[in-house]
Amino acid sequence: MDAVVKKFPDLAEDRRTDRPSRAEAEAAVDTLLRWIGEDPSREGLRETPARVVKAYEELFGGYKLEAGDVLGRTFKDVSGYDDMVLVKDIDFHSHCEHHMVPIIGKAHVAYLPEDRVLGLSKIARLVDIYGRRLQTQESMTAQIAAALVGVLRPRGVAVLIAAEHMCMSMRGIRTKGSLTITSSFQGAFAEDSALKDRFLSLSGHRS
Template identity: 50%
Template sequence: MSEDFDLNDPINIEGMKHVRGLLEYIGEDVGREGLKETPARVLAAMHEHFSGYKEDPRDHLEKTFEEVEGYDEVVLVSDIDVHSHCEHHMVPFVGKAHVAYIPRGRVVGLSKLARVVEGYAKRLQVQEKLTMQIANAIEEVLDPKGVAVIIQCQHFCMCHRGVHKPNSWTTTSKLTGAFMNNPSSRLELFQLIGMNKSSD
């Protein structure tokens, strides 16, 4: 368990009671050996899965660089791992995000784009909202010429329950500025994503 997770914190003690209640609800014996430490493990896992509530992902975009020789073409970070949880069923959805922007005089560290994705993904989500939150954050903080966010995920609530369609993928996208209004910028974006896919 992480060092900042305190089992003796009153809120965690209360949380473990609720986990025990859920275990009893599904018919388990909470006293058996394999489950004795499960409430603490579940809370520690939730502490990690939902750490996005403890930060403002936009903060990762505040530090920028202007000494880039006037670079004003597409910046794309593709295949960013997405691990989130559906707010309707609290089960995972996982996949990849492709995040691009066209800078207007300043750029941000590449890892910061991945941190923005992670910050919003580590909350209860729907994929559509996640897509919009990432795009809006980049748009608002960096004021670029255009933003593109494309997310492709498999949702366990569709794959392993309900309609049971394990091979289904959901794709969402948000394009702004030049990516929306300029067909050549949009074509370049899709070609770059395709090139990265073909090199896998």
């Protein structure tokens, strides 16, 4: 667990000493509204700075948690089960760290137990923790895989993310509907091509 925490530190904790106040955050939203040509004093926008800051607390709540917070409890009594555990089609919403616009997609996460398993909801919560941060899809994929390896110590881990990036769909090249796919295969999934193919087939992304 220590290795995971050191590799992916809690950024909120690191920056707490110089974290702006809520009033300063709301003032920053007010500045942006004026910068785009709006009038923050008009009726529809008077409460917008406060609403945006409140929404950001939820959208970026992943900075308040670490992998160990949700992966700490495991179960050993699995009646000898030692095959793949796959949770697929995990919906997530994240934000691009370059433009701070949404990334919307699905994650597929699998592992091969060594002698312990996780509660299935823990995997979805792990995806949510890393999703609710400013991200690149590549980093998010690697972080999920590293957290499972570091905390659970399984025989193998596979993570595949397919997502649409609004920084491409809403601006720039505006390629609406295009998906970016990233993957990470650790342990047995990296060594056994048949196992990797089974994961890809079960997750709906067979090559």
